Every structure is written in structure tokens, then in C-alpha cells.
Amino acid sequence: MKFDILIAGVGGQGTxxxxxxxxxxxxxxxxxxxxxxxxxxxxxxxxxxxHVRIGSEEASPIIPYGTADLLxxxxxxxxxxxINRLAPSGRSVVNTRVxxxxxASLDTVTYAIDPINAFIRTNSSETVxxxxxxxxxxxxxxxxxNVVLLGVAAAAGFLPFDKDDLESIICENVSxxxxxxxxxxxxxxxxxxxx
Amino acid sequence: xxxxxxxxxxxxxxGAIKAGVNVVTGYPGTPSTEVLETIARNNxxxxxVEWSVNEKVAMEVAAxxxxxxxxxxxxxxxxxxNVASDPLMSLSYIGVKGGMVVLAADDPGPFSSQxxxxxxxxxxxxxxxxxxxxxxxxxxxxxQSAFELSEQVGLPVFFRPTTxxxxxxxxxxxxVPGERHKAEGFxxxxxxxxxxxxxxxxxxxxxxMQEKLSGIFSGLQYNRVTGSGSRGIAASGIAxxxxxxxxxxxxxxxxxxxxxTPYPFPKELGTEFIKGLDEVMVLEELDPVIEESLLxxxxxxxxxxxxxxxxTGHLPLAGEYSxxxxxxxxxxxVGIPAGEKSPAVPPExxxxxxxxxxxxxxxxxxxxxxxxxxxxxAVFTGDIGCYTLGNAKPLEMVDTCLCMGAGITIAQGLxxxxxxxxxxxxxxxxxxxxxxxxxxxxxxxxxxxITVIILDNSTTAMTGHQPHPGTGKTMMRSISEKIDIxxxxxxxxxxxxxRVNPLNQKEAVEAAKEAVVFNGPSAVIFEAPCxxxxxxxxxxxxxxxxxxxxxxxxxxxxxxxxxxxxxxEIESSLCYGCTLCSQVCPTGAIGGAEG
Numbered sequence: 001m002k003f004d005i006l007i008a009g010v011g012g013q014g015t016x017x018x019x020x021x022x023x024x025x026x027x028x029x030x031x032x033x034x035x036x037x038x039x040x041x042x043x044x045x046x047x048x049x050x051h052v053r054i055g056s057e058e059a060s061p062i063i064p065y066g067t068a069d070l071l072x073x074x075x076x077x078x079x080x081x082x083i084n085r086l087a088p089s090g091r092s093v094v095n096t097r098v099x100x101x102x103x104a105s106l107d108t109v110t111y112a113i114d115p116i117n118a119f120i121r122t123n124s125s126e127t128v129x130x131x132x133x134x135x136x137x138x139x140x141x142x143x144x145x146n147v148v149l150l151g152v153a154a155a156a157g158f159l160p161f162d163k164d165d166l167e168s169i170i171c172e173n174v175s176x177x178x179x180x181x182x183x184x185x186x187x188x189x190x191x192x193x194x195x
Numbered sequence: 196x197x198x199x200x201x202x203x204x205x206x207x208x209x210g211a212i213k214a215g216v217n218v219v220t221g222y223p224g225t226p227s228t229e230v231l232e233t234i235a236r237n238n239x240x241x242x243x244v245e246w247s248v249n250e251k252v253a254m255e256v257a258a259x260x261x262x263x264x265x266x267x268x269x270x271x272x273x274x275x276x277n278v279a280s281d282p283l284m285s286l287s288y289i290g291v292k293g294g295m296v297v298l299a300a301d302d303p304g305p306f307s308s309q310x311x312x313x314x315x316x317x318x319x320x321x322x323x324x325x326x327x328x329x330x331x332x333x334x335x336x337x338x339q340s341a342f343e344l345s346e347q348v349g350l351p352v353f354f355r356p357t358t359x360x361x362x363x364x365x366x367x368x369x370x371v372p373g374e375r376h377k378a379e380g381f382x383x384x385x386x387x388x389x390x391x392x393x394x395x396x397x398x399x400x401x402x403x404m405q406e407k408l409s410g411i412f413s414g415l416q417y418n419r420v421t422g423s424g425s426r427g428i429a430a431s432g433i434a435x436x437x438x439x440x441x442x443x444x445x446x447x448x449x450x451x452x453x454x455x456t457p458y459p460f461p462k463e464l465g466t467e468f469i470k471g472l473d474e475v476m477v478l479e480e481l482d483p484v485i486e487e488s489l490l491x492x493x494x495x496x497x498x499x500x501x502x503x504x505x506x507t508g509h510l511p512l513a514g515e516y517s518x519x520x521x522x523x524x525x526x527x528x529v530g531i532p533a534g535e536k537s538p539a540v541p542p543e544x545x546x547x548x549x550x551x552x553x554x555x556x557x558x559x560x561x562x563x564x565x566x567x568x569x570x571x572x573a574v575f576t577g578d579i580g581c582y583t584l585g586n587a588k589p590l591e592m593v594d595t596c597l598c599m600g601a602g603i604t605i606a607q608g609l610x611x612x613x614x615x616x617x618x619x620x621x622x623x624x625x626x627x628x629x630x631x632x633x634x635x636x637x638x639x640x641x642x643x644x645i646t647v648i649i650l651d652n653s654t655t656a657m658t659g660h661q662p663h664p665g666t667g668k669t670m671m672r673s674i675s676e677k678i679d680i681x682x683x684x685x686x687x688x689x690x691x692x693x694r695v696n697p698l699n700q701k702e703a704v705e706a707a708k709e710a711v712v713f714n715g716p717s718a719v720i721f722e723a724p725c726x727x728x729x730x731x732x733x734x735x736x737x738x739x740x741x742x743x744x745x746x747x748x749x750x751x752x753x754x755x756x757x758x759x760x761x762x763x764e765i766e767s768s769l770c771y772g773c774t775l776c777s778q779v780c781p782t783g784a785i786g787g788a789e790g
Contacts, residue, residue: 010547012769020364023200027366033200036363038306045754046549058443060436061330061363064518065538077544084538099766100757101547105748106588115542123539133768142768 009074012044014146019050036061095132144185151189208233215376218260223658224272227300250275294342303515417455424448460488553755554771556723563703600630733772
């Protein structure tokens with residue numbers, strides 16, 4: 001089994017934790033896992049890409065272009081920026097809430113959302129788009145966006161391991177204070193996709 | 196034994212603990228930082244761990260520990276090694292008693308560094324052996340071998356992971372920590388005092404040791420030859436991981452040399468490798484170090500095999516390698532089509548350059564100085580830290596950035612040539628302690644009329660919030676004397692010093708104005724904590740008084756403020772309540788729940 005997951009978002013959105021949770025769940029399911037992050041200079045607000053490679057000890061830490069099985073996009077333009085790593089059979093889960101870079105607010109660059117969303121759909125065999133922030137807020141905090149998106153991916157059948165295993169991994173790996181919030185966020189994600 | 200997902204830096208840290216390391220020192224620097232942090236977090240209680248004030252200090256503290264027979268580790272990023280190079284060069288002559296590992300993490304790309312320098316050159320320059328891990332799991336074993344080798348040969352040993360090894364995670368099985376290494380104690384001996392006559396003798400020994408090390412490396416498990424054929428590939432570091440993945444997908448006879456210790460080059464193994472080869476391709480990040488060693492072996496072998504690499508233009512000299520780059524190089528080498536279909540072209544995507552966080556006090560500091568210097572001829576020299584990002588629009592307050600501590604001194608050089616221009620140097624608190632102080636003393640001693648702005652956010656922010664001498668917190672979880680920047684400047688002889696909260700713009704602008712007009716070196720300490728150190732409060736909102744003048748957006752460039760559907764909005768999940776936008780707004784349209 002080989003399964004590669006790419007996570008793309010903006011610094012501060014919790015992408016790194018999401019990649020660690022997926023890898024930990026894969027290890028629990030008995031697979032070999034590797035992850036890698038590309039993070040720029042900024043503490044928050046820059047592009048962040050995480051690679052999760054499941055199943056092969058021989059794999060390098062970075063997913064080659066055109067081979068990822070799943071893309072979890074935390075922000076539409078970041079999903080579009082990285083979708084070339086997705087395989088033709090690859091699927092995506094994308095949060096639709098836009099995070100405008102300062103450059104876009106200063107009117108030096110444009111951010112047109114419709115062609116970006118269309119590009120994601122065209123280059124993905126199956127796409128789930130949702131307002132993840134609204135669901136995370138409903139679960140108690142926008143900080144739980146990452147776990148909401150994991151819930152959606154799990155309920156859509158996009159992940160190679162059981163959703164209950166993933167839930168228990170989430171509970172084991174977050175601070176005890178936030179277990180309830182994350183449980184709720186994960187289930188909000190699950191239910192969204194079930195509807 | 197437990198199976199865990201571990202980051203390369205964590206694997207290195209746990210490997211060092213397993214090896215019985217006694218003393219660990221370092222200065223934060225991406226991508227090396229987590230090594231020391233992980234050791235501190237997993238300290239069984241008998242390891243001494245410190246963030247030193249800079250890399251030179253760290254190197255010397257670690258060397259002192261190794262003089263006693265203790266095992267020591269010093270960690271830094273590649274440019275930190277430049278700072279530590281003075282003790283390093285002499286230490287290779289003096290040597291050590293306990294195992295000492297010098298970890299210098301390289302940053303091909305670069306992702307967050309001033310240079311793409313290759314630490315393996317420092318290994319060759321200083322005649323010290325270097326380990327170059329290709330994965331986190333290899334790094335875990337390798338760091339243990341590095342301590343053993345250091346003790347065996349009585350020399351410090353380099354450990355050179357790159358960003359992709361430091362910051363990728365692997366599934367690792369970690370065994371229980373080993374026993375702490377026992378230190379004999381310092382034994383007085385003329386060998387510890389460097390003199391020209393000793394240096395000569397030591398130099399002779401050191402050169403002889405190079406041959407011995409090359410021999411040891413030929414038999415070490417991190418260097419090995421697999422496969423067969425008339426074409427060969429030599430690869431090291433993360434380039435080896437990419438090559439391995441590429442080779443698993445193509446059907447071609449290739450002899451592969453994996454190099455885990457690039458210097459001194461394992462000549463015996465290399466000679467065995469090139470036997471029967473027509474051509475060799477060398478895959479390594481950053482400079483052609485292995486390539487040069489193979490060229491040397493080929494020259495001794497009548498010019499065979501032909502060596503292809505950076506020097507022949509087959510591979511780039513700059514930038515990080517990738518799976519795709521290596522695949523294309525190997526495909527060209529073995530004569531198969533690369534088979535890459537051209538990627539789909541995305542619609543116009545907004546660029547997302549790194550920015551100062553919403554609520555970052557540096558934004559307020561830069562804005563205050565900008566306001567104070569309006570319509571005056573001024574140059575703003577910057578330094579290394581989050582605040583280098585102050586160069587971006589709309590602040591544009593960083594005109595130069597060279598290396599740690601250089602903002603204060605570059606300003607002095609500029610001032611000597613253009614005395615009618617105002618020169619203002621920005622430096623963070625941790626960088627100030629690192630190498631800022633000599634520059635201050637120099638300005639006072641030579642009475643150079645510059646203004647130094649110290650951005651004191653009570654942490655080493657960019658590398659992930661490490662404590663420093665101004666915080667009074669240590670990596671041994673103890674509290675020590677807080678070094679007070681104000682009193683330090685005063686003791687250095689700076690006559691005009693003001694400390695002020697930059698989030699109070701009126702006072703901040705006033706302080707900057709007064710400092711700039713002061714004749715002689717002056718300083719302003721802007722004191723406000725990094726947003727990572729507290730919880731947001733007083734979240735700002737736009738009210739009905741907004742006239743859409745966009746001044747808040749145009750002037751301060753806060754990532755929490757944007758225009759959506761023709762309205763200015765503040766993203767509440769990003770706002771920290773710094774109130775800079777509210778102080779900038781001309782119509783009183785921005786306020787918080789508390790205001």
C-alpha cells in the first residue's frame with residue numbers, strides 16, 4: 001500500500017498538526033509513515049505545505065508531482081498552488097474560506113476565487129468543498145479547522161484508515177484541555193459529509 | 196522500545212541522549228533549533244543544556260566540557276558556524292578528550308538563511324570529519340557513531356543535516372536512553388595551550404589523521420556500494436533519498452555509492468566503486484565536494500570514469516534538489532525519457548510572501564520610526580530576525596540586512612560617509628545579546644551619530660520562541676538574572692536611551708524623534724511582547740464611521756485587515772488587539788470591545 005497526502009494552507013491554520021495526526025494514525029494502523037513540511041520565514045501568514053507519505057520505507061520525504069492520492073486544502077489559493085502534485089485519480093477536500101494575503105489587500109495582486117475553485121475541481125477526480133471555518137466555529141473554535149477537515153476526509157472515505165482510529169489518535173495527541181473541542185470538531189466534519 | 200513518528204531533529208536529539216551526551220550548547224537557528232529543545236525536553240536530569248549567547252560562546256563551552264572527557268554537543272545553523280569558526284579552527288589542532296559533535300545544519304534552497312554555504316567545506320577547511328545523514332532514521336544511528344568516532348580520534352566531529360532531514364519525520368523505533376557518559380575530569384597538560392610550536396606539531400598529526408579517517412570511513416556502514424553496471428551514481432544526504440526513490444521506479448543497471456561521510460572521502464571504497472565504471476553521476480546538495488573527491492580518484496585512475504555533476508553542468512550549483520530534478524538528471528544519464536507531462540497551468544494566484552503576524556509589535560515600532568522620520572533623509576539598517584520582514588510593503592523600513600549584529604555597524608559605516616543622512620539601526624533583543632553589543636561599544640567609543648532601535652519582544656521569536664539572557668529563563672528550567680538592556684546600554688556609555696511601548700504610538704513617535712536629533716549615539720528600546728507569548732484580547736472591529744479611506748490597509752499592512760465586498764473587515768480570529776489600526780484610523784472607525 002502506498003498512500004500520499006498533501007496538505008496546503010497558510011501558517012497558523014494548524015496544517016502541521018494535521019499532518020502529524022495523519023502519520024500517527026497510519027503508524028497505529030501498522031504502516032510506515034513519513035512527513036515533511038515546507039515552511040517559510042514567517043511565524044504565521046506564509047504558505048505552508050505538508051507531505052504525508054504512507055506505506056513505503058523507500059520513499060523520500062517529498063511527494064513527487066502528479067502522484068498524491070489526496071489533497072487537503074486549508075485555503076483555496078494554496079490548494080490550487082499545490083494541486084499539480086495530485087495524481088489524476090487523486091481527490092481533494094478544500095476549505096472555501098479565503099485568506100487574503102496583505103499583497104491582495106494592497107491591490108498589488110488580484111485574488112479571483114471562481115477560476116481558482118474551477119481549477120481545483122478540474123484537476124481533482126473528486127472534490128469536496130466546504131466552509132470549514134463555519135463548521136469549526138460551530139464546534140467551538142476556528143482553531144479546530146484542521147480536525148474538521150480530517151473528519152470530512154474520513155467520512156468521505158478518502159483516508160486509508162478507520163475513522164475511529166483517527167479519532168483516538170487525535171484525542172491522544174492534543175492537549176487534554178482540548179480533547180473535547182477536537183472530538184466535537186472531528187464529529188462535526190464527519191456529520192457534514194454524511195448529510 | 197516504541198515506534199513513533201519523529202522529526203529528524205528529534206531523532207538526532209534522542210540519538211545524542213542514547214550516546215550518553217553530558218553537555219549540550221547552541222544558539223537557535225533554522226533548521227537546527229529543535230535538536231537542543233528536544234534534548235532539554237527529554238532530559239533525564241543529568242544532562243546540562245543551555246542556549247548560549249552566540250555560536251562562538253556555545254562552541255567554546257562545549258569544547259571546555261569535552262576537555263574533561265565529557266561528551267558534548269553544540270548545535271547551530273550553517274551561518275552560525277561562521278561566528279564559531281575562530282574557536283573551531285584552533286580546536287581542530289588542540290583536539291578533545293570526550294566526544295564532541297559540532298552540529299551545523301545546512302539550508303539548501305535556502306528557506307530561511309542568508310547563504311547556501313556548505314558546511315562540508317568547513318569540515319575540509321578545518322580537517323575535521325563530517326557525517327551527512329540522508330534521513331531521520333539514519334541520523335539517529337549516525338549521531339551515536341559521531342560521538343564514538345570523536346572519542347576514538349580525539350577530534351571534534353561535524354554533523355551536517357540539511358533542512359529536509361532536520362524537518363522531515365520518519366517512523367522510528369527508539370530504545371531506552373543509555374547511561375550518561377562518565378567524564379574523567381580536566382587533567383592539566385601542555386596539550387591544552389596553543390602555541391606556535393605546538394601548532395606545527397599538531398598540524399603534522401592532523402594531516403596524518405586525514406588518511407586514517409578516510410580508511411575508517413571506507414569500512415563504516417553509512418558508506419556502501421550496491422548494484423552493478425558500467426554506469427555509477429554517487430549520492431549523499433537527501434539527494435540519496437530522492438535517487439533511491441527514482442531508481443526504484445526505473446529498470447536500469449546502476450552501481451550506487453551511498454556516501455554518509457563526505458570528508459575525509461572514503462578513498463578505498465571509492466576506488467572499489469569506480470572499478471569498471473565508464474561514467475559516474477554525482478548527486479549532492481550544495482557544493483561539488485564528493486564530485487571533487489571522485490575527480491581526484493578518476494585522475495589517479497587514468498581519467499576513468501568520467502565524472503558528471505555540477506562542474507559539467509549536469510546538475511545545478513545553487514538551490515535545493517528535488518525528486519523531479521534528480522529524476523531528470525538520472526533519466527538523461529541512463530538515456531531514458533523523463534516522461535514528465537507538462538503540469539496544468541493554474542489561474543492567477545495571489546502571491547503570499549512572508550509577513551509580520553497580525554498584532555506583531557514590530558509593525559508598531561517600524562510605523563512609529565517611519566512617522567518620526569517623515570520627510571527626512573534616512574537609511575534604516577536591519578538585522579536578522581522576524582523584523583527583517585519590515586522590508587515588505589507598506590512599511591518598507593529595512594534598507595539593509597547582512598548578518599547577525601551587522602545593522603548597528605553597517606549604519607556606522609554609512610554614517611561616516613554620509614553624515615547628513617539619519618542612520619537608524621533596528622535589532623531584536625536576542626540578536627542584540629548575540630553580536631549587537633560590540634557594535635554599540637564601537638559607536639560610543641568612536642562617537643558615531645547613529646540611533647539604535649532595540650525591538651525587545653522578550654523572546655527569540657523567528658526560530659520558535661527560545662529564551663535569551665534578557666528573559667532570565669534557562670533551558671535547565673531555572674530562573675537566572677535578567678540582563679537589563681537599558682542598564683547595559685548605559686554601562687556602554689550611550690547617553691540618550693528611552694524605553695517605550697510601541698503600541699502607544701504617540702509616545703513611541705516622540706521617543707524616536709528625540710533619539711534621532713540627539714547628537715551622538717542614541718537608543719530607543721521598544722518593549723512589547725511577541726504575540727505568541729499572550730492570548731488575544733480587545734479584538735478590534737470596524738464601526739459605521741468607516742469612510743473606506745483604506746488608510747489602515749495602506750499604512751500598516753496588517754494581515755488581519757482586508758477588503759471584502761467593498762467593506763474593510765478585521766478577521767477576528769487573527770486580531771490580537773494591538774490597536775495600531777485604531778490609532779492610525781483618521782475617523783475613529785476602529786475600536787475594541789474594551790474601548
